[in-house]
Amino acid sequence: MTVPRATLRLQFHKDFTFDDALAHVGYFAALGISHLYASPVTTAEPGSTHGYDTVDYSRVSAELGGEAGLKRLVEKLHAHGMGLIVDVVPNHMGVGGSHNAWWLDILEWGRHSAYARHFDVDWHSPDPALRGKVLAPVLGASYGDELAAGQIALRFSADSGRFVIAYHDHVFPVCPIEYANILKGADRADLSALGEHFEGLTTQPADQPRAAEARAVLREFVAQNGAPAIELALETFDPRDPVTRDRLHRLLERQHYRLAWWRTAADEVNWRRFFDISALAGLRVERLEVFDAVHALIFRLYAEGVIDGVRIDHVDGLSEPREYCQRLRQRLSELREGNPYFVVEKILGRGEPLRDDWPVDGTTGYDFMNDVGALLHDPAGAETLAATWSELTGRSASFADEALQARRKILAENLPAELDRAARALHRIARDQLSTRDLTFTAIRRVLGELVAHFPVYRIYPQNGMRSEVDNLYFGQAFDAAKQALSLADHGILERISEWLGGPPSDDSGAGRPQAAPQSHNSGNTANSAPNHAGSSRRTAQTLFSQLTAPVAAKAIEDTACYRYGRLLSRNEVGADPGEFALTVEQFHAGNLERARRFPHAMLATATHDHKRGEDVRARLAVLSEIAEDWSATLRAWSTLNAPHRRHVVDDNARNWAPGPDAEAMLYQTLVGCWPPGLAPDDANGVKALAERVARWQLKALREAKLRTNWLAPNEDFETACRDFLFDIVAPQRRDGFLRELHAFVERISPAGAINSLQQTVLRLASPGVPDLYQGTELWDFSLVDPDNRRPVDFARRQEWLVVTPPSEQLANWRDGHVKLAVVHRLLALRQLQPALLGNGVYLPLKVRGRQAAHVIAFARRYGNAYAVVIATRLAASLLDAHSDLPLVDTARWEDTAIEMPEALASRALFDCLGHAAPRVDDSGLLHLHDALTTMPVAVLVEEGVPPA
Template sequence: MTVPRSTLRLQFHRGFTFDDAAKHVGYFAALGISHLYTSPITTAEPGSTHGYDTVDYTQVSAECGGEAGLKRLADQLRVHGMGLIVDIVPNHMGVGGSSNAWWLDILEWGRHSAYARHFDVDWHSPDPALRGKVLQPTLGAPYGEELAAGRIALHFAGDTGRFYIGYGPHVFPVCPIDYASILQSADRADLNALAERFQGVTTQPADQPRAAEGREMLREFVAQNGGPAIEFALQAYSPHEPVTRDRLHRLIERQHFRLAWWRTASDELNWRRFFDISALAGVRVERPEVFEAVHALPFRLYQEGVVDGLRIDHIDGLAEPREYCQRLRQRLTELRDTAPYVVVEKILGRDEPLRDDWPVDGTTGYDFMNDVGALLHDPDGAEPLAQTWTELTGRSPRFEGECLAARRKMLAENFPAELDRAARALHRIARDSLTTRDFTFTTLRRVLIELVVHFPVYRIYPQNGLRSTTDNLYFDQALAGARHSLSRADHATLDLVNAWLGDSAEEAPAGRNGAAAQQGQNSAPPNHAGSSRRTAQTLFSQLTAPVAAKAVEDTACYRYGRLLSRNEVGSDPSEFALSVEQFHAANLERSQHFPHAMLATATHDHKRGEDVRARLAVLSEIAQDWGATLRAWSTLNAPHRRALDGKPVSSVGQDRGYDWAPGPAAEAMLYQTLVGCWPPDLKPDDAAGVKDLAERVAQWQLKALREAKLQTNWLAPDEAYEAGCRDFLFDILAPQRRDGFLEVLSAFVERIGPAGALNSLQQTVLRLASPGIPDLYQGTELWDFSLVDPDNRRPVDFAKRDAWLVQTPPSDYLPGWRDGRVKLAVIQRVLALRTYLPELLSQSVYLPLVVRGAHAPHAIAFARRHGNAWAVVVASRLAAGLLGGNSDVPMIDPQAWGDTAVEMPADLSARALFDWLSPAAPKIDENGLLYLRDALGSMPIAVLVEEGVPRS
């Protein structure tokens, strides 16, 4: 297997194509990157900026440059000895427009479509109006209103010979069994003759070629005679007259889709989607024919040597992640002699392992992002910050409460259809036995809600219908929470559900009072029962995962503001800090089980840039001071608050409600955001720069308010409140405040900026030198003060970064740290070390080192050893107190370290070391101690290697 030394993620779209990337391959190579790592390359919805809404798995995106462009990029990479890893999306496809041929075929032919089993559609919905149909919740208003307004109409596509129902950009094909009646409605001899071609056509697969022949004749007729004849038929279905509108309605009702208001999706959707996005339909990649269709393109590109590895998006959305990974590995291994590099996007809870029976190289790095982020935080700041948050906002000091409330809200408002489908699967199992058939759907649904609400991780992974010991670690927590929440009357049902969801191989547990006795002679056959159980387990897992994502990351993390640097994808805000020992333990675990996992600190999904989080982490070290600052700013800016009708209010004091904008919680989060993303070189009197910042923060603010789902949300926006919040933001950042709030904000950022930059450099070197494959997100080689998308997907000035690549030590750039060149230089230098000694930082032993002395808690150190080669990494941490408020450079005065030293391995005692990042060559004393005043005399971080390794 060709294991990457390092990867760099690029976001491709029509504004940044494969050819655009090819122009910068020389820069990527000089930086030290071994593999580019792309966003999805398959054809997505037109204009997609991310590529996750694939509409055609078989074609490389033409907007991004097509297959020819991709191969030109790959060829350019090969010239520089580099490789290519591509992101693939096997879980879902885009179905929100008119570009997905598979989905359109389903709408046209229903259950008899060749692709009917490619998507997770429930063709046997309990709703009679949806049996054999697909709900299409695309209308902007209720169906009747849109129909009466003439926005739903019958159309004809001359290029394909198809009739379709059109609504804005949406296309809904009419089934050919209705073509005859449509053509006959014009009462014309020529169309009547064409109608005969469709008489007797059925939806059966054997009839579909006949319909295709008829459509071709229809296409040729229009090509030869023009469209006026067809217009007569379309007028018979005009939405503008009552009689013809009724005929149009009856035609629509006969189709294999049901047009509906978009608000119906959460309650009535009868197909699996990605999270709660009704424009993304779940794909049944567990079916062999679907698996092959979805992967045909990446398999071919891998076989041809264009692609070297795959990143699997949202692995937890799949029915069987384990089996998927095994099948994927097997197929890729068959195609090329070289083993593939495969990583999966997986959110792991604390101490939750990536399963060893998944034949992958690791995760995409969210777990490391969480670990290194938590390491930056001072645990002593947790309680004071929580207390300040509660005093200012009246909200809970604990994240767990927000999380539970958000999960309940998600199940009630965003996922009731998915919840009902999982409950029906359990109800079918209950109905199969005489001893359990009286356990009602409502009771089962109630029990299921509590299990999902209390489920602590994304999902379980049963094998042969049984949960593993690891699964039970988490399922038992959910059971305990559900048992506490439910009445005793529901406990017997809970025992049943526990068994059906993989606790027991028996059909039902032998519960107390006989309520859950084993099934009798009228039980369903074992194979049927086993299939029903596996279906229920899959639906349960495909419910807990999106609920966790939407409730935690996209709701609770926007409600809870103790410290926003811990509210990140893959993080648990209730876990405030990580000790050095815990960080070492996580690195050791990764080195032993998944040594080639990605190490990320920034992604296309992050909510705050890596350097925003690093700066905000400083607040954990000055928690009391930050609390006082928040209160002062709240008082200073009180005159700019808005009533919910948009009018200013003079003073609201400490009102904890939401009867003013932005409200205490949103205001407190806003201040954190401004502190975190304020550019290092921005001055309060730079009106244009401040305005640009305000516009970026306003984008974040709107998304944050709607995701919190408190005063406003995506489903029913409170536009007056949102406008008041925006006005408040622009008022406090107005040019006339440059001697008021802008000045104190800028001064505060200036004060903590050096400590934040030190945190960033620590985070950077740990990512580059820890066990795993360091991954860079586009543009983060310089300071990354981005916010949530689309802010974190802005264009990158690679030419500027290329021009700044140099061979001088990073320490040369520390005094001018605000421009970010010191970060770029650190990345370039450590990646150069990985290039020169690739095994040293990729296949080596990881050895935590002890730091002792007066300031031992303010440093972290470890060694990497491969054979006789060594590297020692030392970094400052929690340095705000040692820096002092007047420091303008992100480095602790060497003399301030005093007796603090690293206990070095005995094998290094007689070796000469030098710092890869500075001119320093610190000595190990006769007691085997490396004093930090020497090791960190030029930089706040050091990577020590032996003399003899070239410095450039």
């Protein structure tokens, strides 16, 4: 297997294509990257900025440059000894437009479509209006209003020879069995003759080729005679006239879809979505034909050597992640000699292991991002900051409280249809047993909702219908919490649901099951009919449960609670638990040791296309944990200072002020975190540009919080008032007031923030795993949530700044980010010169002793007889000189602090590849910090001859 030495993630779209990336391959190679790591390259919805809304798995996106452009990029990569890893999206497709041929075929032919089983559609909905249909929740208002307004109309597509229902940019095919009536309705002989070609059609697959032939005749007729004749047929369905509008309605009622107001999706959608996004439909990739179709292009590109590995998006959305990973690994391994590099996007809870029976190389690095982020925080500040947050806002000091409320809200308002579907699956199991047939759907739904609301991780992974020990650990936590929340009358139902979701069977679980009839028409093997049915029903229920808990966790935690809870926003990140404030050095080491043992080639990330705040925003905000009392006082002072700029708005029939104490407190943290180095408070244009960026974050944050506004029903008065407040407090006239104070505060904590940034940079590049860089983050990354973190990157400037001088020579001008780029460059060069040392070397935590031991983390990497010793300053705020803005602790402050070094290094000369230091291990086997950290707050010590480039 070719394990990447280091990856660099690029977000491709129409404004940054394969050829655009090709122009910078020389820079990527010089930086030390071994593999580019591309966002999805398959064809997505036109104009997609992310590629996760795939509409055609068979073609490389033309907007990105097509297959030819991709191969040009790869040829250039290969010329520099580099490779390519691509993001694959097997869980869902884009269905929000009119470009997905699979989805359009379903809309046209319903259950008899060749793709009917490609998507996770419930064709047997309990709603009579949806049986055999797909809900299409695309209308901007109620169906009746849009129909009466003439927004929904019958049209003819001359290119395809199809009649379609048009609604703005949406196009819905009309089933060909209706064409005869449409054409004959115009009462013209030539159209009636055309209609004869469609007479007697059914939706059966055998009839579909005849429909295609008839459409070809119709298309030829229009090509020769023009559109006016067809217009006569369309007029008989004109929505502007009540009579023809009713005819149009009846035509719509006969289609395999039901057009509906977009608000109906949460309650009535009868197909699996990606989270709650009705423009993304879930795929049944567990079916072999779907798996093959989804991966055909990827398999060919891998077989041809165009790509070297894959990153699998949202693996928890799949029905059977274990089986999927096993199948994918096997298929890729059959196509080319050696093992492919294969990682999965997986959110892991604290202590939750990535399963050993998944044949993957690890995760995409959210777990490492969480670990290193928590390490930057001072646990001593947790209680003070939580109390301040609660006092100022009136909200709970506990993130767990916010998380539970958010889970309940998501289940009630965003995913009730998904909850219904899982509850129905359990209700069907209940009806199969005499002992449980009286358990009602409503009761099962109520109990299931509590179980889901308390579920502590994304999902379980039953095997052969049974939960594993790991599954039971987390299921048990949810079970106990749900039991506490439910009435005694529901405890028995909870026990049954636990059994059906993979727990051990109860004593009477099979005693009351009805016996199969001797001559069942469903199966010739009557003895096994009932057990097989029961097993299938339970597996279905387990899948639906897992495909419910995962989106609930994502939507409730990442997209709701993290925008409600503001103790310290640097811990509100994808893959993190804001309730977990800090990690000790020992806990960080333990995580690295575990990763080295189980998944030594997992990705190590500190920034991603999904992050909510850039890595250097989080690093700076983490400093607030070290000055919790001071920050609490600052929050109160700024709130008082800016009180005159608050707006009064009416929401929920009450007069309240905007932005409100919680949103205001989060706004101050955001301004502190993302204030660009070098921005002066009197730079009106620079401050305005920053405010525009923050305003976009603020709007998203307010809507995601779902408290006083949301995406479903925006409170525009409140949103405008919040925006006005922001622009008021940073207006030019405040440059001698709030802006001066904000700038002074940022200047004060920025050196400690820079030390945090360099610390996490070194730890990512030297820890066990494959370091991943997100585009542009070689320099300071003060971005906010997307789309802010997907802005264009000036790679030319980064290439210009790429020099071989030690990073320590750039420390004096640290604000421009040059020093961070130099650290990245140096350590990637070390990885390139000695790939086994940092790539496969043993991880050795080193003990630190002395008065300032709490302010250091150190470890060694050893491969054979070669060593690299990694040292980083941590929690530096109290050690820095208040009269200096240099992010470096004065050597005298280290006093007696020293690292206990490996015996093998006692007599060896060591050199810092990040600076000019050559510290020596004393006769006691100690390396003193006042010798090791003289020119940089971080050091990587290697032997003579090893230093880079």
